[in-house]
Amino acid sequence: MEHLASVPAVTPQWGGRRRRATELVERWPFAGEMLRLYAALLDAQARGGAAALDDRPRRERLASYVVERVMPDILQATFAAGPRPLAESVRARVAAGGLAESVRRWLADEVQAPIDDYLARAASAPVLEALGAAAWPVASPADGRCPRCGGRPQLSLIGEASEDLLTPPRRLLCCRCGQEWTHERLACPACGEHATSKLPIYADAERLPHLRADGCESCRQYLITVDLRRDRDAVAVVDELVALPLDLHMQERGFAKIVPNLMGI
DSSP states (O other): BBBOOOOOOOOOHHHHHHHHHHHHHHHHHGGGGHHHHHHHHHHHHHHHHHHHHHHOEEEEEEHHHHIIIIHHHHHHHHHSSSSSSHHHHHHHHHHHHOOHHHHHHHTTTOOOHHHHHHHHHHHHHHHHHHGGGGGGGGOOOTTTSOTTTTOEEEEEEEEOOOOSOSSSSSEEEEETTTOOOEEEETTTTTTOOOGGGGEEEEOOTTTTTTTEEEEEETEEEEEEEEETTOOOOOOHHHHGGGGGHHHHHHHTTTTTEEOOOTTTT
């Protein structure tokens, strides 16, 4: 196998994500099914990320590498911990073949069936996070897109303010490669709308005090924001999964998520 040149890479915090998923199952049982599947996937992804750090597959082989090296573990985790309808859909999709093409389409941000997105995303995420910038050519993405890979934002997060900034910055998290980047606090990541009157915020302060949904009346899209100031133990990519009540609230009012999360919500 051809390898990438040795470059610095970020090791994802798989253990911390799994601990948080286990904790949230006990706190919010309504999200238990999703969180248990996610925890099982994390074990598979940890192995996939470690393998990618050793193998360092070249960019042009990413899709085939993901299918050969990581996908089998993702399939086993889904069959073991996923709900029956999902497992049956996955079996049918595997039988149809062409999974490398599904991964390629996900990496290229092309539209495909949700089941293809699920498999491609779950299997490619640990490889992309492990390789970091080495997995992507230099890109000049549009505003609101990931500066590393051009992916769409999965969620936004707000942390503690620094000594230099009285107001903490808003960061976006890429749905594809896991990169974070700073974005304007009062601007829609999807369309750039700045008018505060068109940027409604919906929250459930009693049940989900550190989560909220940031919508945009102009493009009718939204994403979940995780406020780490309100829960310092939060792990944004995990906590976003328990925002289901906010997701349902937004979707009932005609908003679409900028990009569904791994569980298709």
